[in-house]
Amino acid sequence: MSLVPEHIKNLSPYTPGKSISRLKRDLGLKYVIKLASNENPSGPSPLALDAVKNALFDYNRYPDSAAFDLRKMLATRFNVKVENVILGAGSEGIMSTIMRTFLRKRDEIIAVKNSFIGFRVLANASGFKTNWIAMDHYHYNLASMAKAINNHTKIIYLANPDNPTGTYFNVKKFDAFMSKVPNRVLVLLDEAYFEYAKDVLDYPDSMHYRYDNVITLRTFSKAYGLAGFRIGYGFAHKDIIKNLMKVKLPFEPSTPAQIAAIAALNDQNYLRHSLKLNEEGIAGMEKSFDNYGLEYLPSVANFLTLVFKNEKAAKSFCKSMLQRGVILRHLSGFGLPECVRVTTGTKEENSIFFDHISHIIKR
Ligand SMILES: Cc1ncc(COP(=O)(O)O)c(C=O)c1O
Structure with missing residues (x-):
């Protein structure tokens, strides 16, 4: 369409990760965990x-x-x-x-x-x-x-x-x-x-x-x-x-x-709780990733980025998690197809995620 400038025609829009409701619908799952968008898993502050x-x-x-x-x-x-x-x-x-x-x-x-x-x-x-x-x-x-x-x-x-x-x-x-x-x-x-x-x-x-x-x-x-x-x-x-x-x-x-x-x-109580939960989540993930020989980048945020040996391995990890109801972020859109980003969740979500790792990754 001639109304649209070239740079807009060629623009790749922001594509967010799969939503919880979409995955539930697509796979008929009842319980889905989203560790994909660096959100705070605690819900908003009650105040x-x-x-x-x-x-x-x-x-x-x-x-x-x-x-x-x-x-x-x-x-x-x-x-x-x-x-x-x-x-x-x-x-x-x-x-x-x-x-x-x-x-x-x-x-x-x-x-x-x-x-x-x-x-x-x-x-x-x-x-x-x-x-x-x-x-x-x-x-x-x-x-x-x-x-x-x-x-x-x-x-x-x-x-x-x-x-x-x-x-x-x-x-x-x-x-x-x-x-x-x-x-x-x-x-x-x-x-x-x-x-x-x-x-x-x-x-x-x-x-x-x-x-x-x-x-x-x-x-x-x-x-x-x-x-x-x-x-x-x-x-x-x-x-x-x-x-x-x-x-x-x-x-x-x-x-x-x-x-x-x-x-x-x-x-400030909510903030303290959120930061503590994240600190524990990061420590737990590092421990679990180390345990299964998964490589990850040093992070000072509320997520860890896994680095696989190639795109195929990264995609396959994401797909296996998705089938088990865990949404992660494959980073091909960021130009890092060998990477998968995992946001920390609640204690319960993290432990379910760790349990799935034990079934997906063969030690
Ligand atoms: C580096 C960075 N900047 C900004 C944002 C967006 O923040 P906001 O929700 O305030 O627009 C994000 C969200 O993921 C982010 O990762």
Whole structure:
């Protein structure tokens, strides 16, 4: 169709993993476990659910477009001003606003080839040239990214920790990288898994820096368990935020999302429980994978990525799990066909998964 630009015609859309209801329908299964989308398996915080329910009769009104209460809370929590905070429909919503706000004419983007698909779709949909940098043994290669900067570079996307590998770049590498990034280049630092990684000693918490050309993106979708509400947040210099606020959809995020996020931020017990459950889940998975000689990448997030000897072995593992009612994420869509990503589940889900491994993998 001539109405559609070439880059949209050629765009591969984001394809999420199989849903629980679909698998139940397809295989006639009663019990299905989804360890595929890096969601929090604990359900939303009960405080968030109560808050959302208690406000049901206000949902005929538009949301507070400045989302002042939540922005104020985040500003206080992270020791910045309200003018340094933006919200969006998930951190991806903010990424989308960033692309629409800052890119023009011959600007270019730098990002990593096998990193977060959501950004890849946004970059390809933008129509701007993107320089895709290869990973180095499943890790970001910041030195190569810095080398790729040219006069047209406008946005650099970094996910730390990365999805789908779970690996991270450390303070030393980040400092060396930032020393090579000119001020005219905006660094989009995606810290969707920040809460899981923050206690790793050499993890570069971007809020300990004050770069005028860095925007930090975080989310309520992971450790806070609110993925379905679609709410994320960003911190940056007030001029960046001011301009993003002009471009963002006026009523994003929705009222229930704002209300749920405020309550979830106040529910530190839920957060502690989620982080502990994840820590135990990761430790259990590592033990089980070691036991069965399965190779995996070192992860500081809420998932582990298995590396098989080839695509066939990875696919076969996923298929066997699927037939047993466990949905995992085969990473061919990320350009890593030999890999399978497994998100930590509840204690019960993890132990069922381990039990299935014992039937699928011959020791
Ligand atoms: C690296 C990374 N960034 C962003 C997101 C999306 O987060 P949100 O739900 O806030 O849009 C994800 C979700 O999987 C992710 O893995």
